[in-house]
Amino acid sequence: MKLILPLVFSLISLNLSSQTFIEQKDKHLHFAAGNAFGTVGYSYVYLKTKNKKKAIIGGLISATLVGTIKETIDSTQPNNRFDIEDLAATALGGITISVTFNLFNKKKHVEIN
Secondary structure, X not given: OOOHHHHHHHHHHHHHHHXXXXXXXXXXXXXXXXXXXXXXXXXXXXXXXXXXXXXXXXXXXXXXXXXXXXXXXXXXXXXXXXOHHHHHHHHHHHHHHHHHHHHHOOXXXXXXX
C-alpha cells in the first residue's frame, strides 16, 4: 500500500504532462542524465551501506542535485530560466533507474545440503 499511492500519483501527474514530455527532445536528455546520475548515486550508496532503501534515496538525491545544479547554471545564461520541468525529468530518470535496480537486485537464497 505504501508503494501504490505514490505510484498512482506519479502516473496521474506524468499523464498530465506526458504530451509535453514526449514532444521535447530536451526532456529526454534530462531523463537520460537522471538515469546516469541516479545509477552513480544508487551504486555508491548501495556499495557503502548494502541498504536498498538508502540506495534508492541516494539515487534520487544525486539525480535531483545534479539537475538542480544544471538548471541553476542555465538560469544565469541570457534568455534562459530555471525550468522546473527539466528538473522533474531529471529526477524522474533518477527514480526510474533506482527502482529498476531495486527490482532486479533480489538476493537469491541458496540452500546447501
